[in-house]
Amino acid sequence: MEKKLTPEVISAYYEKKFPVERFMAFIGLSNFKNREFGFVVGEHNRFVRNISFQNTEKMLEFMVKNSVKDAYVGAVFDTPPSKEHPIQKIKWNYREFIYDIDIDEYDLVRTCGCQGAQYCKECWSLVQDATVFIDKTMREDFGFHDIIWIFSGRRGVHGWVRNPIIQKFDKNQRVAILDYLTFIHDEKRSQSIDEIPNESKPLRNRIYALTAKSYLEKITPKKLHEFGISVNKAKDIIKQVQNSDDFDHTKYNILIPNDSAVRKKLSSEIILRRYPRIDRKVTMDTNRVSRMPYSIHGKTGQIAIEIKDIKNFYPDSAPTVWEALM
Amino acid sequence: MSAELPDWYVLKDPGDITLDVDNWYKFAETRLERFLAEDDWIINRPSWMSDDDWVSTISEEIGGHFLLRLAVSTDPRLSSWLVEVEGDLFEFRFISSNKSEERIQVLKDLYGKDNVKTTEEINDLFKINLNREFNLADSVYRSSKYTKSKQKYGSRVKVLDTRLAVRFHKIPKVVGAKKALLYQGWGIVRLADIRLSVKREFEKQLKEIIEKSKVLIEKDEELEATVKPIKDRISKIARSTRYSGDFKNLGFADGDEIHTKPDIFPPCIQELVATLQAKGHLSHVENWQLGTFLKRIGMSVDDQLRFWYSNSIDNVGMSFEEFVQRVGYQINHIYGKTGGGVDYDPPSCKTCINGYYCYWAHKKLEDINEDIKVKMSKRNNDVVGKAIEEISRLIINQRYQSACARYFTLLTGWKVRGFQINHMLKYSQDAYKRFYKKKETAANNSKTNDKQKKA
Ligand SMILES: [Zn+2]
Numbered sequence: 001m002e003k004k005l006t007p008e009v010i011s012a013y014y015e016k017k018f019p020v021e022r023f024m025a026f027i028g029l030s031n032f033k034n035r036e037f038g039f040v041v042g043e044h045n046r047f048v049r050n051i052s053f054q055n056t057e058k059m060l061e062f063m064v065k066n067s068v069k070d071a072y073v074g075a076v077f078d079t080p081p082s083k084e085h086p087i088q089k090i091k092w093n094y095r096e097f098i099y100d101i102d103i104d105e106y107d108l109v110r111t112c113g114c115q116g117a118q119y120c121k122e123c124w125s126l127v128q129d130a131t132v133f134i135d136k137t138m139r140e141d142f143g144f145h146d147i148i149w150i151f152s153g154r155r156g157v158h159g160w161v162r163n164p165i166i167q168k169f170d171k172n173q174r175v176a177i178l179d180y181l182t183f184i185h186d187e188k189r190s191q192s193i194d195e196i197p198n199e200s201k202p203l204r205n206r207i208y209a210l211t212a213k214s215y216l217e218k219i220t221p222k223k224l225h226e227f228g229i230s231v232n233k234a235k236d237i238i239k240q241v242q243n244s245d246d247f248d249h250t251k252y253n254i255l256i257p258n259d260s261a262v263r264k265k266l267s268s269e270i271i272l273r274r275y276p277r278i279d280r281k282v283t284m285d286t287n288r289v290s291r292m293p294y295s296i297h298g299k300t301g302q303i304a305i306e307i308k309d310i311k312n313f314y315p316d317s318a319p320t321v322w323e324a325l326m
Numbered sequence: 327m328s329a330e331l332p333d334w335y336v337l338k339d340p341g342d343i344t345l346d347v348d349n350w351y352k353f354a355e356t357r358l359e360r361f362l363a364e365d366d367w368i369i370n371r372p373s374w375m376s377d378d379d380w381v382s383t384i385s386e387e388i389g390g391h392f393l394l395r396l397a398v399s400t401d402p403r404l405s406s407w408l409v410e411v412e413g414d415l416f417e418f419r420f421i422s423s424n425k426s427e428e429r430i431q432v433l434k435d436l437y438g439k440d441n442v443k444t445t446e447e448i449n450d451l452f453k454i455n456l457n458r459e460f461n462l463a464d465s466v467y468r469s470s471k472y473t474k475s476k477q478k479y480g481s482r483v484k485v486l487d488t489r490l491a492v493r494f495h496k497i498p499k500v501v502g503a504k505k506a507l508l509y510q511g512w513g514i515v516r517l518a519d520i521r522l523s524v525k526r527e528f529e530k531q532l533k534e535i536i537e538k539s540k541v542l543i544e545k546d547e548e549l550e551a552t553v554k555p556i557k558d559r560i561s562k563i564a565r566s567t568r569y570s571g572d573f574k575n576l577g578f579a580d581g582d583e584i585h586t587k588p589d590i591f592p593p594c595i596q597e598l599v600a601t602l603q604a605k606g607h608l609s610h611v612e613n614w615q616l617g618t619f620l621k622r623i624g625m626s627v628d629d630q631l632r633f634w635y636s637n638s639i640d641n642v643g644m645s646f647e648e649f650v651q652r653v654g655y656q657i658n659h660i661y662g663k664t665g666g667g668v669d670y671d672p673p674s675c676k677t678c679i680n681g682y683y684c685y686w687a688h689k690k691l692e693d694i695n696e697d698i699k700v701k702m703s704k705r706n707n708d709v710v711g712k713a714i715e716e717i718s719r720l721i722i723n724q725r726y727q728s729a730c731a732r733y734f735t736l737l738t739g740w741k742v743r744g745f746q747i748n749h750m751l752k753y754s755q756d757a758y759k760r761f762y763k764k765k766e767t768a769a770n771n772s773k774t775n776d777k778q779k780k781a
Contacts (some may be wrong), residue, residue: 142494143511165495172498179502197504199519201460 003322005301007067010321014063017324019294020056022306026148026293027073028162032056034093036074036081038289040298041066049289050087052080069298072289087287094167097144097174098290100282101130102156108191109273117155124314129214130276131157131310133206137181141202149307151318153297157307158290171284178280183271193268207271208249215270216241216255227269228262296321331435332428333384334369334419336391336412337531338435347552349386350393354556357390361411362563368422396549397556399540404560405533410676413529417724421485421521429517430490436527441493448491448512456514460507462489486518497523522680522724576623576755582762584623585633590757592750593685593733594678595619602637615682617660618672622751627661674749675727686726691718702736710736 027035037059038049053059063071074087075095081087103110103119103126112122119127131149138144138161146162180203183194196204216224216238224234237255241247256263282288291297291304301320307313331338360367369387371380391412398404423429426444433442445456456462491512494501500523506513513520543550578584588596598616602608608616620630634657635649660670678684686694695714702710713736720729727746734742734753738760747753 140510141508143509169495173495176494176498176502180504180508194504199507199516200504201507202509203504 003301003320005069005296005298005321009301009325010067010069010296011064012325013296013321014060014068018060018063020060023292023294024056026160031076031093033080034078035076036087036289037292038072038074039063039066039068040070041068045069045298049074050081050083050085052082069296071292071295073292074289075286092286094164095286097161097166097169097177098283098288099134099159099161100152100156100279100290101127101134101159101276102152102279103127104155105277105279119155119315121314125214126274127157128310128313129210129274130278131159131307133210133276134159134181134278135310136206136210137203141180142177148293149310150291150293151302151305151307151313151315152291153295153302153304153318154300155315157310158304160290160293171286174284174286178278178283181276181278182280183275184277191272193271195264196267205249207267207275208252209247211274212252212267212270213241213244213247215274227266331431332419332423332425334387335432335435336388336416337528337535340388340392350389350552351555353386353390354393354397355559356386357394358559358563361415367415368419393553393556394560395536396539396543397553397560399536399543400550401557401561404557405536407560407563409529409532409536412532413525416528417521417525420524421517421723424485426485426488433490433492433524436524436531437492437496441496443491443512445489445491445514448509448514452510454509456507456509460514462507462514486521487516489514489516491515492520496527499523576751576758577763578624578758579763584754584758585620585625585629587758587762590754590761591619592747592753592757593730594683595750597685597689598683599637606638611682613656614660615672615678617657618670619750621660621670622672623754627657630657630660672750675730675747678750679726684726686717686721686729687724691721694718694721698733698736 024032033052033054035052036049037051037053038047039051039062040047051062053062062068074081076093077087078091078093079085081090103114103123104116106123106126107115110123110126112120114120114123135147135149138147138159144161144163144166148160148162150158150160152158180200183196185192185194196207219238221231221234221238224237225231229237240251240255244251256266282290293304293306295304296302297304301322302315302318303321303324305318369383371383375383394408398408420429420432430442430444443451449455491509491514492506494506494508494511494513497506497513497515497520500506500515500520501508501513505519506515508514543553584590588599591599595616598608598612601612602616617630620633625633631650631654632646634653635646638653662670673682675684679687689697695718698710698714698717702713713732717729717732720726720732725746727748730747730753731742731745734740734747734756738757740756740760742756
């Protein structure tokens with residue numbers, strides 16, 4: 001399917017199909033005029049920022065008129081951002097807390113052969129697992145229940161946490177959440193794995209219930225044998241995990257006893273292979289702009305739709321702009 | 327309201343306290359002397375004391391603090407000294423208090439009343455039993471590094487093991503370090519794990535209050551003149567208890583290559599060197615700590631480049647020249663040859679404890695004990711054993727700089743003034759004096775390159 005994303009197609013989408021009400025409900029009505037937007041426009045793909053709008057009509061007018069290739073939403077400031085009042089010079093007010101999970105973050109541990117923006121059903125499950133894990137952690141550990149997952153338009157997903165209190169968080173508070181979730185360090189080089197500390201019980205239980213489950217149900221007995229488990233025992237473990245509908249840390253503890261030498265090695269391997277990998281820069285930077293929900297991805301023509309059921313979502317299940325216009 | 331803020335809590339609104347001006351200096355002096363004595367004192371009302379006497383004891387205590395606050399407010403260096411000593415005292419009293427309601431009240435005052443709860447309140451609020459849900463009873467005994475010493479430091483440790491709930495975003499450092507059990511936005515934390523954050527919060531708020539006193543004093547010349555003698559006194563004390571030496575002139579003999587004498591390196595630096603040699607790399611801040619230290623003890627840029635080249639794994643298959651090209655800028659930066667041209671000093675002990683590397687704060691207690699035993703294997707067992715015990719107790723009470731001082735005493739037989747090490751360079755300077763400097767009187771201070779070897 002070699003379709004060209006023409007200015008006409010783009011404008012038509014924003015004029016007729018862009019779900020304005022849903023978008024407004026998503027980012028909230030208050031202070032709309034003080035919110036920063038950014039766009040990729042024109043033949044030379046110029047990236048423009050420090051733009052704000054009186055209301056959504058004005059925003060859509062701009063997007064239609066300029067046939068914007070990519071659209072981004074930023075933070076809310078105390079005055080409307082503009083060329084004369086760029087965001088560096090005005091006071092920052094608040095910003096959603098955003099997770100960015102991209103399949104290419106897993107390049108070092110993908111075994112299916114995919115690299116970069118490529119994906120298949122097998123490696124995409126890493127993104128699905130990460131989404132479920134983070135979603136649960138944000139709800140159960142941090143008490144944030146207003147979370148929406150948006151397709152990034154190409155190879156990943158964005159989690160928008162919108163509770164008012166988190167939107168006001170400063171950098172230290174945002175980093176605290178990231179650090180709490182981080183077990184893999186120095187992603188590009190040493191891949192060193194933290195031990196799971198005793199106080200992180202909810203996190204540890206979740207690692208065994210979710211991450212270990214998907215690791216163990218996909219592994220071969222031979223590979224598991226390399227950790228010092230007999231092949232027969234390995235086969236048994238795998239079968240039990242595959243057949244378990246309510247696998248949890250208690251079951252993990254029974255299968256892989258806590259004091260065994262195997263356990264420590266296996267736990268780090270599980271984290272290394274399947275634990276969520278988050279792009280920290282995106283979450284930490286409160287001035288960053290993120291892809292506008294329901295907008296078109298300029299390279300793929302896919303729509304950044306809301307993901308209701310990540311377990312059944314694949315990048316090709318997101319509609320393209322051409323489908324939307326049909 | 328049954329529970330109230332404790333009387334020793336100096337951030338509390340004192341209500342109406344009247345201080346007799348004639349007694350001002352006496353109150354301020356009393357408090358200063360106690361700080362000077364490094365004596366963390368508790369104020370508890372003795373059963374026999376009358377109401378009036380108790381009120382005046384409190385007034386003296388709080389009054390003394392207010393005067394010190396006023397006196398330091400116009401000098402940032404003095405106010406940071408006061409914040410530091412008041413912070414230590416606060417921490418001590420907070421931990422020593424045997425009334426848990428008192429602690430909750432203090433935390434509510436520091437973090438906001440809706441941000442602190444008891445674990446029982448959390449259980450009620452969420453209809454849950456945290457102990458059962460997360461099997462908390464076992465973790466206290468199995469995990470804590472105090473296990474071995476538990477009998478010895480009984481009651482304090484028990485207090486430190488108690489849990490309470492603080493909203494997670496009020497204690498970001500603790501959450502980031504994975505030292506809080508999180509439940510619905512609440513950090514269920516052991517007192518031991520938040521005491522440092524609590525202290526920092528206290529210090530931050532005290533600093534803000536002192537800033538406000540400054541306004542008061544700046545428009546009242548008479549008041550300024552009145553507190554002037556107190557200010558002068560603090561100025562003297564602050565100078566004597568903190569290291570303010572010249573880092574560029576540490577008194578090493580000319581031509582003496584100090585970096586070839588690792589026995590005068592403080593434990594943090596020795597450990598960093600050992601880690602570098604074993605693992606081939608350090609974290610960014612650790613590189614910085616080691617690099618600035620080596621610079622100040624006189625290592626040249628070139629020597630340092632060679633030092634890092636021979637110890638780091640970044641050099642695999644890389645020539646020295648390539649290495650210099652790739653990472654040389656960092657070392658040049660330390661020497662102020664790039665960037666803003668600042669000639670950096672190594673961080674102070676306080677800074678190391680809170681973000682760089684401190685051997686006493688960051689290494690496991692059991693490993694420290696083992697290290698000392700090995701290092702001192704030729705020394706008298708009883709002496710070493712006693713030192714280890716004292717050092718352990720200091721570490722458990724998070725008095726890392728004093729642990730370092732105690733270790734220095736064990737090593738050198740010299741007492742450390744103020745019983746704490748404040749800077750790694752001061753440590754090396756004194757260790758050098760002890761082991762390498764010609765023992766001579768000031769009178770015949772002839773300059774010589776002779777090295778007196780360690781006995
Ligand atoms: Zn794949």
